[in-house]
Amino acid sequence: MHWVPCGTYNVNYRQDFAIFRTKPHWISLVVFLLILFTLPFYCSRYMLALLSTIGITIIAVQGLGILTGYGGQISIGQAAFMGTGAYLSVILMQRFDFPFLLALFSAGIGSGLVGVVFGLPALRIKGFYLAMSTLAAQLILGWFFLHLRGITGGTEGLHVEHASFAGITFNTPQNKYWLVMVFTLLAIFFAKNLMRTKVGRALVAIRDNDLAAKVMGIEVALYKLLAFFISCFFAGIAGAVYAHYIGFISPVQFTLQDSILYLGILIVGGMGSIMGAIFGTVFMKLIEEFVFVISPMLATWFPGFGAQFFAALSLAFYAIIIILFLVFEPRGINHLWVVLKNRYRLYPFSH
């Protein structure tokens, strides 16, 4: 069921559409944003770096969520599309003197178009076979990153200049954090809006029943490709932001393993919800940090296993968590959140 805070009634449809509808909602949003943007004043560099990585990952995962969670088309190539955006943005700036924002936007568009090309098989195939075809995207794009040495720098990668616009050069951990957060919030805002309007309904319609979608006048082929475009656009933006955040890009930063982890994040967070992508990313990144911190400790306590063993632990941890979610809560953290919210709204009795 759908519960709203007690005492909230919709007088018109516009209110029913609103995401933030009560005063406390708005106040908590403002407080959250205040905290988010003032963190650099009292947080360590380590915290800022962690949050920035989370922000960038959220952008990529929102994109994947649109294609896989809402659109129902599995992709295991998101990291490669992110790489495409990263390389494009850097190359456009270095070789063609694009200003940062234009390079970033073009990288998104470029990555989106590359996504459409690799999405073409989706017009014919579904599920497992489509997954294989996006795997091909991962491998082919990865091959380009590595072997188009003249423009990508091959294994040496590319050095990235600092982003700058509006007279600010983004070269400190603090202002890079702000840069990342602005794009993260924009990505969430756009993803949420797209998914609650025409495009989102069409994608879910196709996911749930493509036969019925056709009969209801939805151009199934067009929307499947559009899903690829939007998803890879997000990936491209994430990649471009990442490149300028980290200052250096090379093929090992956009691997198949990353693509699979993005899918795992989506599963843990909950497919087909904007909040799910956020929950999943935060949760998995925290787990990663946790393992990163405890694995050297474990290595000293159990020297018999060797340091290698514990270094690989984070992946094993990921895998176990994904499996646990698949078995016990396939709807992900988002579902737990929804249940909790509804319970709170009805507490102690329903009015």
Add this chain to the structure above:
Amino acid sequence: MKDWAHKGEQALLRFQDISLSFGRVGALVGISFEIGNEGIFAIIGPNGAGKTCIFNVINGFYRPQKGRVYFDGRDITRLGSAKIARLGVARTFQNIELYTGLTTVENLMAARHMLFKDTIVEGAFYFGRTLKQEVAHRRVVEEVIDFLEIEKIRKVEVGLLPYGLRKLVELGRALAMEPKLLLLDEPMAGMNMEEKEDIARFIVDISEEKKIPVLLVEHEMDVVMDIADNIIVLDFGTKIAEGPPEEIMTNQSVIKAYLGYDA
């Protein structure tokens, strides 16, 4: 036998000598009929007679090997399903085909997809025409919800609804398209007495109040005889009779072919 087309008026839907076969099996054999701009038209016949095939041909799911289909004066025989929908043909399915992950309201909103005028950029910003369109289309959707008396399940994911309600939501989804022609494939199958009466009442209202012509496939004989203006009878893919209920009820070949199976 009478012709279904209203005199002097162009038929809304015209089936012209349609033959459809799967391998050796002839599912439809030289079927021709016309339906006009108002009224309830029923197709009856035993299981496997080819009733659903007729819908699938209209929809553009199946391509007949022979014959033409005209809708609103236009040849739609080779048109894509989405295009045909855009011309104003809506349908429900014998086995419910809903968007299970969407709520009732969202299912109906999705049905109006093709009527939305906003662009993807406006959608991303939730700006410009998007909000206005959402409000305007929501209003129509709420009218359909009121009409079918399903206010209580507005915000429920339809995958969680019981069978009878899902059938109603599917009818609502077709109505939300504001179609020029409504195809209903066994809307009463699997429903209880009370639900069947509701559906019959809705169909009559759709035809009389909303002025949407209905092409109905139904096994519920009393209801069909009660509400249909004209009936077509199929048996093994061929049309064996056509006419108003009074004629069909007394038609010898119908009694033999159709009622013989069911009795």
